[in-house]
Amino acid sequence: YHHTFFEMLGNWSFDDYFKAETIDWAWQLLTDVYGIDPDKLWATVFEGDESDNSEPDHEAATLWSKLTSLPKERILFCGKKDNFWEMGATGPCGPCSEIHIDLGPDRCDMKHIKGHKCAVNAGCARYIELWNLVFIQFNRLQDGTLEKLPANYVDTGAGLERFAAVLQNKKSNYDTDLFMPIINTVSEMSGRKYTSNLDSKTDSAFRVIADHIRTISFSIADGVTPSNEGRGYVIRRILRRAARFGRVLDMHEPFMHKLLPVLVDTMGEAFPEIADRSEFVSTVIEAEEASFGRTLDRGLEIFASAATEAEKSKDKIITGENAFKLYDTFGFPLDLTGLMARERNLDVDNTAFDELMEAQRARARSAQKTASLAMSLSGVSLPETDDSAKFESDTITTKIVGWIGDGTFEQKGTLK
Numbered sequence: 001y002h003h004t005f006f007e008m009l010g011n012w013s014f015d016d017y018f019k020a021e022t023i024d025w026a027w028q029l030l031t032d033v034y035g036i037d038p039d040k041l042w043a044t045v046f047e048g049d050e051s052d053n054s055e056p057d058h059e060a061a062t063l064w065s066k067l068t069s070l071p072k073e074r075i076l077f078c079g080k081k082d083n084f085w086e087m088g089a090t091g092p093c094g095p096c097s098e099i100h101i102d103l104g105p106d107r108c109d110m111k112h113i114k115g116h117k118c119a120v121n122a123g124c125a126r127y128i129e130l131w132n133l134v135f136i137q138f139n140r141l142q143d144g145t146l147e148k149l150p151a152n153y154v155d156t157g158a159g160l161e162r163f164a165a166v167l168q169n170k171k172s173n174y175d176t177d178l179f180m181p182i183i184n185t186v187s188e189m190s191g192r193k194y195t196s197n198l199d200s201k202t203d204s205a206f207r208v209i210a211d212h213i214r215t216i217s218f219s220i221a222d223g224v225t226p227s228n229e230g231r232g233y234v235i236r237r238i239l240r241r242a243a244r245f246g247r248v249l250d251m252h253e254p255f256m257h258k259l260l261p262v263l264v265d266t267m268g269e270a271f272p273e274i275a276d277r278s279e280f281v282s283t284v285i286e287a288e289e290a291s292f293g294r295t296l297d298r299g300l301e302i303f304a305s306a307a308t309e310a311e312k313s314k315d316k317i318i319t320g321e322n323a324f325k326l327y328d329t330f331g332f333p334l335d336l337t338g339l340m341a342r343e344r345n346l347d348v349d350n351t352a353f354d355e356l357m358e359a360q361r362a363r364a365r366s367a368q369k370t371a372s373l374a375m376s377l378s379g380v381s382l383p384e385t386d387d388s389a390k391f392e393s394d395t396i397t398t399k400i401v402g403w404i405g406d407g408t409f410e411q412k413g414t415l416k
């Protein structure tokens with residue numbers, strides 16, 4: 001269910017409405033407007049925390065009872081981890097109230113775990129969080145204590161992809177109309193079928209590509225282009241990972257850029273910038289795919305033999321040398337090598353990789369130094385050196401005509 005790009009829905013109040021309206025409206029939207037069966041919904045509120053003397057949010061619990069048809073047993077008091085929002089160590093913060101939905105016992109994916117009992121916040125897929133209502137009413141001071149803010153604020157958040165899956169009665173966000181048009185296009189291009197199976201390697205390639213094309217396209221449209229540094233490298237890594245998953249579907253030519261039309265179809269109305277800049281985005285993606293594509297297939301062969309070697313080794317680890325070679329010669333970001341390693345139950349020696357990376361940086365720095373030494377001799381005219389003596393004798397007496405001091409050529413002074 002993890003996405004590299006998602007759409008967050010929400011509503012905010014700055015010193016205007018507070019808990020009562022937020023709870024009432026969230027309930028109305030889910031049950032009256034979206035038609036979700038109220039019997040499937042649960043609410044959680046903050047249970048308080050002794051360590052910082054914060055009180056349980058009885059106010060929110062009472063409002064859930066008063067304003068909705070939720071019975072008391074489906075209003076749960078939960079801890080700080082899920083039900084208290086903080087921006088940082090200090091500053092505005094406050095209790096949250098979450099709305100969860102029970103998707104039914106069939107949806108539990110932890111049945112095989114001994115002692116597992118399906119419940120809100122128990123970690124299985126039967127209960128999922130739909131909406132988080134954050135009530136910002138405190139300010140945390142340096143010494144950790146809470147003081148009441150002079151005004152109350154509301155910040156709520158809900159993932160569109162998850163709402164879509166619930167409302168369209170799909171098991172996965174990827175099966176909704178947000179992703180299926182992209183997945184269907186990939187299917188047409190590759191001639192492979194998508195079967196909505198969460199354990200299938202081929203299906204997960206479809207999902208990765210459908211997720212990544214959104215991230216890459218929006219980032220490029222917003223001005224982040226693939227590069228070797230910072231946010232540009234994040235985009236490069238995501239794009240290269242998508243290209244590699246294309247190989248899982250037997251697509252060996254650049255294909256990601258061909259998804260732009262379907263992306264514009266599904267998202268262009270809400271985000272006109274993606275339609276306006278689609279030609280530019282497509283060109284950037286194609287160039288990046290083409291450049292990585294030149295080394296990708298050969299790199300995959302190198303990876304395969306590195307993985308076979310690792311499988312035979314005692315600690316099942318891909319050497320730093322192999323990971324570095326894949327990075328340096330074939331453009332495989334370390335996290336891509338790591339991901340492919342995990343698919344084969346192997347690890348990567350990240351420490352050795354980092355050492356090789358550092359050594360390469362040091363070499364680059366000293367190469368730069370040598371280059372700058374040569375630069376400092378430009379414009380200096382020196383007599384040609386007669387070095388024939390090196391073939392004849394072990395020692396020789398010679399005369400120093402000059403030296404490079406602080407980046408400049410010197411002929412006078414004292415040589416220390």
Ligand SMILES: [Zn+2]
Pocket residue numbers: 108109110111116117118119124125126
């Ligand atoms: Zn369960």
